[in-house]
Amino acid sequence: MDPFADTLRRLREAFGSGRTRPAEFRAAQLKGLGRFLRDNKQLLQEALLQDLHKSAFEAEVSEIRISQIEIDLALRNLRAWMKDEKVPKNLATQLDSAFIRKEPFGLVLIIAPWNYPVNLTLVPLVGALAAGNCVVLKPSEVSRSTEKILAEVLPRYLDQSCFAVVLGGPQETGQLLEHKFDYIFFTGNPRVGRIVMAAAAKHLTPVTLELGGKNPCYVDDDCDPQTVANRVAWFRYFNSGQTCVAPDYVLCSPDTQERLLPALQRAITRFYGEDPRSSPSLGRIISEKHFRRLRGLLGCGRVVIGGQSDESDRYIAPTVLVDVQETEPVMQEEIFGPILPIVNVRSLDEAIDFINRREKPLALYAFSNSNQVVKRVLAQTSSGGFCGNDGFMHMTLTSLPFGGVAHFTDGETEVLLCVIGRAQVCPTCSQLAAAGLTAVSHATVQVPVGWAA
Ligand code: NAD
Numbered sequence: 001m002d003p004f005a006d007t008l009r010r011l012r013e014a015f016g017s018g019r020t021r022p023a024e025f026r027a028a029q030l031k032g033l034g035r036f037l038r039d040n041k042q043l044l045q046e047a048l049l050q051d052l053h054k055s056a057f058e059a060e061v062s063e064i065r066i067s068q069i070e071i072d073l074a075l076r077n078l079r080a081w082m083k084d085e086k087v088p089k090n091l092a093t094q095l096d097s098a099f100i101r102k103e104p105f106g107l108v109l110i111i112a113p114w115n116y117p118v119n120l121t122l123v124p125l126v127g128a129l130a131a132g133n134c135v136v137l138k139p140s141e142v143s144r145s146t147e148k149i150l151a152e153v154l155p156r157y158l159d160q161s162c163f164a165v166v167l168g169g170p171q172e173t174g175q176l177l178e179h180k181f182d183y184i185f186f187t188g189n190p191r192v193g194r195i196v197m198a199a200a201a202k203h204l205t206p207v208t209l210e211l212g213g214k215n216p217c218y219v220d221d222d223c224d225p226q227t228v229a230n231r232v233a234w235f236r237y238f239n240s241g242q243t244c245v246a247p248d249y250v251l252c253s254p255d256t257q258e259r260l261l262p263a264l265q266r267a268i269t270r271f272y273g274e275d276p277r278s279s280p281s282l283g284r285i286i287s288e289k290h291f292r293r294l295r296g297l298l299g300c301g302r303v304v305i306g307g308q309s310d311e312s313d314r315y316i317a318p319t320v321l322v323d324v325q326e327t328e329p330v331m332q333e334e335i336f337g338p339i340l341p342i343v344n345v346r347s348l349d350e351a352i353d354f355i356n357r358r359e360k361p362l363a364l365y366a367f368s369n370s371n372q373v374v375k376r377v378l379a380q381t382s383s384g385g386f387c388g389n390d391g392f393m394h395m396t397l398t399s400l401p402f403g404g405v406a407h408f409t410d411g412e413t414e415v416l417l418c419v420i421g422r423a424q425v426c427p428t429c430s431q432l433a434a435a436g437l438t439a440v441s442h443a444t445v446q447v448p449v450g451w452a453a
Helices: 007-017 025-037 041-052 056-081 119-130 145-150 172-176 190-202 225-241 254-272 290-298 348-356 369-380 392-397 427-434
Strands: 107-111 134-138 163-165 183-187 207-210 214-217 249-252 302-305 319-322 339-344 363-367 385-388 413-416
Touching: 007 107, 007 134, 007 163, 025 041, 025 056, 025 119, 041 056, 041 145, 041 427, 056 119, 056 225, 107 119, 119 134, 119 183, 134 172, 163 249, 183 190, 190 207, 214 225, 214 348, 225 254, 225 302, 225 363, 249 254, 249 348, 254 302, 254 319, 254 339, 348 369, 363 427, 369 385, 385 392, 392 413
Parallel strands: 107 134, 107 183, 134 163, 183 207, 214 249, 214 363, 249 339, 319 339, 363 385, 385 413
Antiparallel strands: 302 319
16 A cells, blocks of 8 residues: 555646645745744754754754745845746837746655754755645654654644645655655655665656765865864864764864864864763764764874763764774775864865865865965865865855755855954854743853854
8 A cells, every 4th residue: 555645646736727826825834934933943853952062053044044034035125026028029029928937847756854853854845835835744753752742743733735744764765766856855865865866767756865975175284273273173174073974084284284283172172161962062862873983083083182982871972083094994084973084185285186086076175274275175176065274154144045966956065264363253142142041051052162152
């Protein structure tokens, strides 16, 4: 028996009726999503704490707030996005109307991962609803507590004739993928991305694949090691390293490595205290399977910072590895955990060559006091996103697109060049204040040094 057939038939009928098309209907769904976030904020925070030991701060800025920003953006722009777009005409069509009309695809499937289980489920959903589609949402079965809320509570806020949550792991998702959808939005690892793309190809269904990989981080000799260390550590260990755009490894000279190591130690201590295990700000590894995979990676190169682990708690300390060989597993697979290998290169040319010999990264980082150096890395490499002199700050701009090369951006790279010495006002603090979370002090959240309260 096919467990999905009835649901999919119902959604197709709803789409066929045209009810998802009017702006009012789309706006009502988006507002429902916003209410879901507001009404269930505490429930979501508790679920994220259970799934990933995510602090209230991280839950707020990287899950709830970011989803709300996307909803607000869609609500503000909905009518403009829906408008026909007039195009230039030729002599023969001067008296005619020529325009591009944006249409919903129809029935959209969203398959989500576990690492930001609210954000990476709801943000694609915002786009699909704003465009007037019916949606089947498949949250990750790995982040179980969040999955439960998405399955049991979220549907109450949306029109259930046009929207459904389905549950399951690889087997059920495989069954689901046998059906024809009009668009599939998948976020996950490249191995599963291939499975999704092959299933979509059978029906000629267009797909967006948001995948992972290894994100290089070049650190130039001409830099302030403490500023770089603060920023690299903040973005590497956020969500315990389980972030698709986290800096995956550092490329630098042996001299810069020597200056960077004590600075990284200071940054880690400042963010997580002397005993990171007891820090409420440090996440845990999502599952035993991933914990064991990461513990195996601790055997690569030489541990110079951290290295402790405890399976009972799925805890891995913020770790830095040196003397790492390119052929070791830690340099072959996406790390997706709180481990930062440093690979030595002798020059900028060698670093660029190292980056270009590998798969095009989802995100690429370059740190230098010299704008010339940062711009050379940008000019001579290719990546989905690029941030000069910071971690994944480019992700905070809704004005930049997001995605890896070839799967979404079609040859574009989203770029943010940060000023290394800028007087920074921590944007997350103002968001915290707006969210009534001012009770969370800087002592218990990781805020990069130099960011004013
Ligand atoms: P995953 O690919 O294991 O799982 C993602 C989804 O696919 C889940 O809903 C899961 O149920 C389903 N799935 C798993 N195996 C399947 C199979 N054999 N057939 C059909 N469906 C299957 O990914 P994950 O472990 O949840 O997430 C981690 C990966 O996602 C990392 O590689 C990370 O870089 C990537 N990621 C990318 C982005 C991005 O925006 N580019 C964002 C977050 C995570």
